[in-house]
Amino acid sequence: MATVAFIGLGIMGRPMAVNLVKAGFDVRGFSRTGRSRDAAAAQGVPIVGSLDAAVADADVVITMLPDTPDVEAVALGDGGALAGMRRGALYIDMSTIDPEGALRVHDAAARAGIGCLDAPVSGGEVASIEGTLSIMAGGTREDFDAARELFYAIGASAILVGGAGSGQVVKAANQLMVAGHLQMLAEAIVLLKAHDVDERGALAVLGAGLAGSTVLARKQNAILEQDYRPGFRVELHNKDLAIVQNAARRKGVALPATALVSQFMQALVAQGYGALDHSALYLLADELNTRRAEAMV
Template sequence: MSTIGFIGLGIMGSPMAGHLVKAGHDVTGYDIGPKGLEKLKEAGGSAAASVAEAVSDKNVIITMLPQDEHIEQVFPEIVEHSVPGSLYIDFSTITPKTAKWTAEQGKKNGLRVLDAPVSGGENGAINAALSIMVGGSEADFAAATPIFEAVGKTFALVGGSGAGQCVKAANQLVVGGTYALVAEAILLMENLGADAAKGLDVLAGGLAGSKILELKRETMLARNFVPGFRIDLHHKDMGIILQAAREAEVSIPMGALTAQLIAAGRAMGYGSLDHSGLLLVAEALSGRGEA
């Protein structure tokens, strides 16, 4: 079993760290807020007072942070206080450019680095059912397999350093676009007089079926947008997607439109809501709802 320093005990990181404790790993966590630290201690882990304390003498170091800037802030500290040969796994969703930077800097300082963003939202983290897309070397991926098994259901090495973040960008592109279309489908059925609930049941069982329809159709119909993944964060991810597409010289007109819809939701004050709250944007564009 591994000794793990886990940085970032928020909505996703907290249950993930708990699963690692349950799997028998020795987990020490750090977060700027007390809530995640208390949950980790209740689960049987330990709380650190700093990044340095969390990562010192650990053979695995994990980060689960919101944005590139947070990784850029903590990674130099991780490099300074980690043991050479340690395995660093970043579960955050950041740009491929920053992921490659951590890999380059880590290699210079004796760290083995994997970028391993996840998909599945809060429920996936709670149920240890995340999908994990990993960039790095085959040897490091193999070494990290027990970690992935503890927190995820599906995981794969998708390429070299930064590749995990590329696949996560593609994931968020599809998720955002699907939410936008499901929102429009709901409004279409409701306003044409069809039973939208039964209609979505039928859609979910056919070619239009998706994980989003499976998990979110009831809450969307109820206009229940308690966040599992906030519009604010998806807005950040769409920025990553647009930047990656420009660098790759790939045209993504549907992605650009989705980015604008998500940005509109944020501008309307819905940033703290679940990204299924794109339904509110669709309502506003149709002259319905409060916006």
């Protein structure tokens, strides 16, 4: 699997492609926007001018795109990636999309004689840059084993979690847990501020105990410094929580806490904060309590 076409060179995709280049893979990068292509080229990713040029004769095609319609637009149809790939190649979608959409891509790949994995990632921009992503893959053992060397060029953990679509189900579970952690971190900081506690000291203690998490470690500074430059945008996490709720609805599963956090995330989007980092959930927690204090004056 020497030749890898990498489609989607945004906040997550670009450092993943960079790490594949560093690992010795023959990478062909392509993205829909010239800005993304230029940024990737500046970091050493070889760029081609079209999707067709990227996927032609590639051993592996990876997509890292924002949403289900984007993946289906790139992968499916007469002008899609699967149509331009050779039989026996491997298609890996590392985007976060609806499990039903992943199944449609798997079915199309099978009809074309192409291996397929849905392999979304967790860890955010920092882990993407560091090459320490957690990769959850759905598909066959044969295809997963074929991709193993590639996965460990961009991630610290890669696990086959089940058949087609399973990777996206696990990613949905990941996204509901991250959103829950962020909301609890936001509320914890509101509580600490209300009691004039040393916030950084308190969070250091919490991080060393059972309350510790990657979310706490990586997102506390954004909240304390009110720096919401996006590592993962609110609008994307809002999309992911909609995927969670749709997946739960299809199976008749009740997720009440997830529904509540989803409403908070949707409220951020409605207030125009969709482009901020998802740690901006703190803004709502703070606003709720600020308004209460003002009303009591």
